[in-house]
Amino acid sequence: DAFYASIEQRDRPELRGRPIAVGYDGPRGVVATASYEARPFGVRSAISSVLARRLCPDLIFVPARFDVYKAVSQQIRDIFHDYTELVEPLSLDEAFLDVSHLRSATLAAREIKDRICTETGLTASAGISVNKMLAKIASDYRKPDGLFVIPPDKIDTFVAELPVERFFGIGEVTAEKMHALGIRTGADLRQWDEAALVQRFGKAGHAYYGYARGVDEREVEPHRVRKSVGCESTFESDRVTLDEMSEELYALSARLCRRL
Numbered sequence: 001d002a003f004y005a006s007i008e009q010r011d012r013p014e015l016r017g018r019p020i021a022v023g024y025d026g027p028r029g030v031v032a033t034a035s036y037e038a039r040p041f042g043v044r045s046a047i048s049s050v051l052a053r054r055l056c057p058d059l060i061f062v063p064a065r066f067d068v069y070k071a072v073s074q075q076i077r078d079i080f081h082d083y084t085e086l087v088e089p090l091s092l093d094e095a096f097l098d099v100s101h102l103r104s105a106t107l108a109a110r111e112i113k114d115r116i117c118t119e120t121g122l123t124a125s126a127g128i129s130v131n132k133m134l135a136k137i138a139s140d141y142r143k144p145d146g147l148f149v150i151p152p153d154k155i156d157t158f159v160a161e162l163p164v165e166r167f168f169g170i171g172e173v174t175a176e177k178m179h180a181l182g183i184r185t186g187a188d189l190r191q192w193d194e195a196a197l198v199q200r201f202g203k204a205g206h207a208y209y210g211y212a213r214g215v216d217e218r219e220v221e222p223h224r225v226r227k228s229v230g231c232e233s234t235f236e237s238d239r240v241t242l243d244e245m246s247e248e249l250y251a252l253s254a255r256l257c258r259r260l
Contacts, residue, residue, distance in 0.1 A: 001123050001144035003093035004069055005035040008062045010121045018060055025049050025061035028234050032064055036144055069093075072120055079115050083108050086220045094139075096132050098220035106149055113147065130155070133168045133216035140166075155214035160187040167211050174201065186212050231255045 004022040009015045019038035023031045029049030041056035052059055073092040080087045086098035099105045109126035116124045123145035127138025134150050141148040150158050164183055165175040181200070183189050189197075189212035197205030210216060231252055239245050 001125055002033055002035050003073075003122075004033040004064060005038075005062075006122050007065075007069060007072055009035060011068075012062075015060065015062070019043065019056050019058060020060045020062055021049070021052055022062050022064050023049055023052075024063070024234075025053070026236065028236060029061075030234070072122070075120055076116055076124075079112060079119065083112065085222065087222055088220045088224070096135065096220045106147075109147055113145075131214075131216040132218050132220065133211055134159075134214060136168045137162070137166055159212065159214045160185065160190065162186045164189060167208070168216075169204065169207065169211075174204075177201075229256065229259055231259060 005020055008020060008022060015035075017037060018035070019041065020035045021031045021038060021043060022033045023029050026049060031043060031045055031047050031049060031052050033045055034043040034052070038052075038056055038059055041059075043052045043056050043059060049061065069092055076093075077087065077089065077095070080095060080097055083102065084097050084099050088096040090096065099108050102108050105128045109128055113124050113126055116122055125139050125143045125146040127135045127141065127148055127150075129135045129138050129150040130152055134155065138148040138150050139146075163185060164170055164178050165172070167186070170178070177200075178184070178189070183192070189208060192209070192212075194206065194209040197208050199205070201208060207216075233248065233252065235248075239248055
């Protein structure tokens, strides 16, 4: 839950209970993560630091410590692997687990949450259901420190009432496009046939057709092939000449070579 910010509050008791943002507090800064105390003000990941400061004048900015976050992430992944080898990370703080071989996914999730709390001092939220799409939605449902189950006999009703922006893979722009077409819930989405959705939304329409029916055939993939590697920098001021840009590009290329 609010992974980077929670680690900072864990390691610095004076930050507990206070609105904090992990990121750079400057004109070009961006919020990486905000604590739950900051969120009622509208502070969230990916907004500019300037806007975050305007929304919450008492916001405390903390520089990111990615080496620490990666180490804690590895601790948590080690716990996951005690329950299944089928672990598909989505990011440092999120993963899909296939635990279909266990007697109870819910009991496993409770035990994993307890172990994360005991071994790392952090709370975690878990979503349990029959596929990745539904489990992802469920994991966001009771944060922080949540556990939510969507059992098979409740899928139809749950999906029908769900706002389309809560579906996995439907972002703000796509949701607005759907709203313009009168599609606001899973029930609305279910009224469209697959060909019409593909015509409106491209190949993603195939997935949306399934999602409206609670269907997601994707397997949990523990060994996905990396398709790209990159690196970037955000500058305090613009680089406007070719010489300046060439110098920065050279430095980025060198960093990228080291990563490769």
